[in-house]
Amino acid sequence: MSGLNLDQLCARYGWQIADEVYKAIGKNAENHITKSLGVLQEDGVYAFFLYQVSRGAREKPGAKKLRDQAKELFREAGIKGFENATDPLQAVRDQLASDLDQLLLAKRLLEQALIYARYHAKALG
Numbered sequence: 001m002s003g004l005n006l007d008q009l010c011a012r013y014g015w016q017i018a019d020e021v022y023k024a025i026g027k028n029a030e031n032h033i034t035k036s037l038g039v040l041q042e043d044g045v046y047a048f049f050l051y052q053v054s055r056g057a058r059e060k061p062g063a064k065k066l067r068d069q070a071k072e073l074f075r076e077a078g079i080k081g082f083e084n085a086t087d088p089l090q091a092v093r094d095q096l097a098s099d100l101d102q103l104l105l106a107k108r109l110l111e112q113a114l115i116y117a118r119y120h121a122k123a124l125g
Contacts, residue, residue, distance in 0.1 A: 006077065010109055013073040014116025017066055021117070022124045025062035030121040032062050037114040045096065045107050049088045070110055079106045 022029040032055075040048040048070070055063040067088060074082035074091075080102040081095030082088070096103050 004077070006109060007112070009073070009077060010112040011116050013069055013113040015120050017069045017113060017117035018120030018124060020065035020069060021062040022121055024065045025059060027125045028059065029062060030118060030125065032059050033066070033114055033118045033121050036063075036066060037111065037118060040107065040111055040114065045103060045110065046089065046092045048110065049092060053089070070113075073109060073113055074106055077105075077109055079109075 017033065018029065021033060025032060036048060036051060039051040049067060052063040052067040052070075071082060071085060071088045071091075074088075075085070079096065080099050081091040085091035096106060
């Protein structure tokens with residue numbers, strides 16, 4: 001992870017999240033990203049991934065894209081438990097939650113990426 005510009009990484013994932021979610025659910029992308037950011041800020045990383053899984057039919061395609069992009073962001077940032085994770089809920093439960101520093105870093109990175117994604121989504125639609 002040394003030498004990695006984390007803000008640049010968040011900006012890239014913010015754009016990718018907005019683009020992928022917009023392709024999946026159109027104009028509802030900004031709303032879904034904003035609600036997801038609220039869940040993350042209020043309830044944490046595990047709740048964020050749980051929220052994505054719990055979405056109804058209208059939001060489900062965008063939620064899957066958002067979940068996949070968040071998982072990739074964590075993998076690329078070297079977040080514990082996401083090196084080869086297939087199930088982000090299990091990765092958070094079994095590994096990330098046991099390391100407070102990594103958990104707080106993951107939350108901060110995802111929060112920043114979602115802030116950028118919200119503005120990108122607003123610009124798209």
